[in-house]
Amino acid sequence: MILIKGGRVVSPKNGVDGLYDILIDGDRIVRVSSEPIEDLPDDVRVLDASGKHVFPGFVDMHVHLRDPGQTHKEDIYTGCAAAAAGGVTSVACMPNTRPAVDSPETIRYILDKAQTASARVYPVACVTKSMDGEVLTDMAALKNAGAVAFSDDGRPVRNARTMLEGMQHAACVGKMVLSHCEDLDLIAGGIIHKGEVSRMLGVRGMDRASEDSITAREICLSDSSGAPIHICHVSTRGAVDLIRHAKSRGVRVTCETAPHYFILDHQKLLSKDADYRMNPPLREQKDIRAILGGLADGTIDCIITDHAPHTAEEKSDFYTAPNGVVGLETSFAACYTYLVKTGVISLRRLVELMSENPATILGIPGGSIEEGGPADIAIADVNRVWKVEPEKLHSKSKNTVFKGMTLQGKVITTICRGQIVYEEPDDDAQNN
Structure with a gap:
């Protein structure tokens, strides 16, 4: 299980925009609560999203x-x-x-x-x-x-x-x-x-x-x-x-x-x-x-x-x-x-x-954060300012038009099918 705590959740499809906890079990979202979700098993992975935005x-x-x-x-x-x-x-x-x-x-x-x-x-x-x-x-x-x-x-x-x-x-x-x-x-x-x-x-x-x-x-x-x-x-x-x-x-x-x-x-x-x-x-x-x-x-x-x-x-x-x-x-x-x-x-x-x-x-699943929906989530720091360095891209090819540009807003964690598939490396977080 994964618990995302205290992030600002923005999910227009179902009218959600505010501070929520999100509980993921398997590949589904099982709870979305404006109150803290507590009394969970010790093996729950907790992601502190305070000060961050949480998107579908x-x-x-x-x-x-x-x-x-x-x-x-x-x-x-x-x-x-x-x-x-x-x-x-x-x-x-x-x-x-x-x-x-x-x-x-x-x-x-x-x-x-x-x-x-x-x-x-x-x-x-x-x-x-x-x-x-x-x-x-x-x-x-x-x-x-x-x-x-x-x-x-x-x-x-x-x-x-x-x-x-x-x-x-x-x-x-x-x-x-x-x-x-x-x-x-x-x-x-x-x-x-x-x-x-x-x-x-x-x-x-x-x-x-x-x-x-x-x-x-x-x-x-x-x-x-x-x-x-x-x-x-x-x-x-x-x-x-x-x-x-x-x-x-x-x-x-x-x-x-x-x-x-x-x-x-x-x-x-x-x-x-x-x-x-x-x-x-x-x-x-x-x-x-x-x-x-x-x-x-x-x-x-x-x-x-x-x-x-x-x-x-x-x-x-x-x-x-x-x-x-x-x-x-x-x-x-x-x-x-x-x-x-x-x-x-x-x-x-x-x-x-x-x-x-x-x-x-x-006509595919996704596009919202709601109970029973797929656990596909992006957590971002919208205040993070960073420079696009092509050599750091995960793609095999580096042909980006934004090379050398300074952008604001950085995805720091991505969850797909209920699994964490991306976490920002510590050195990237420290360098920004």
Whole structure:
């Protein structure tokens, strides 16, 4: 048993916000009490959370674990270790692995390997076989094997009819499609956002219209069919506006964004450091303002990381490097620093964005701290100020856009399935 004593528990889903004790037995929360929990067996592990905040374990519904097939970048164990260090207790892993997640056998491989990992792993399966955009996968079989959603993430489903049929098939099995919204013809050859910086560097840019146009297409397909759609990694003002308007009309659309899209802009690319390249790319200040507005007014449903590990060698050349950044270990701190401390949103709203909403969208356990619920919990010191040092990250890859930055808010303990899967090392606590 584990007793978490005296922390400020923030769990918006069930209206909890105050000082509580939490008792964990096995993999479940058995008591949540505003009064001290006493008269317990001697072998209870007591965690003193006084002066700390206690959150439902964070749920990242957009993570690339690179397993199977690219385990030199990351694997299920290291990716989940990184998740645990960031307070993330559940991850949905994208299917652009090698082989792609288009068969029940690959899903079973992921789930079998994840049984002893430091976070819960929920596979997202492909919409189309081999992610080629042509033939739909057997979604019923994939769902029965354990898929929680469908996506060809890393690219859009190019053919609108195929996408519509994919959305309808997913809806028929009680799941939804997560769409990577980019028109490939509009971004062909582009490596960063199309704008002042791309012109200064003399490189081909990636037009906002590529994201906006496919976002509009997916909204139209959802509107006409009634099938739900989730828009991945929103990065443009246009996409935010389109989604806001669609929601006002009752379209079944949800969406996500990542911390780098509301903290950094394309000026970072002037350094020619490929660690700042991802897809979609860093945009401009007007896009950042729109995303902040969408987070505040409810247009944007959740914050993800799009954790996409690449080795230092792969990231060494600015022009040829693959797109992607790691983010599992810095997400909470980045969000607390740039959203809560700045007054853009409340701490309660941040928990909705990082825990409650993604769990609800995917239909998976978690997202709240309540009696009988899963014992997935993050304990954080929101006053802790720390510097992001890539070499200390648990991920195999160190390609973080927040390297060298000072952030506020640090996860110090993570519990998943009732087990302590992360505790901040003593030297880290003493150095901050």
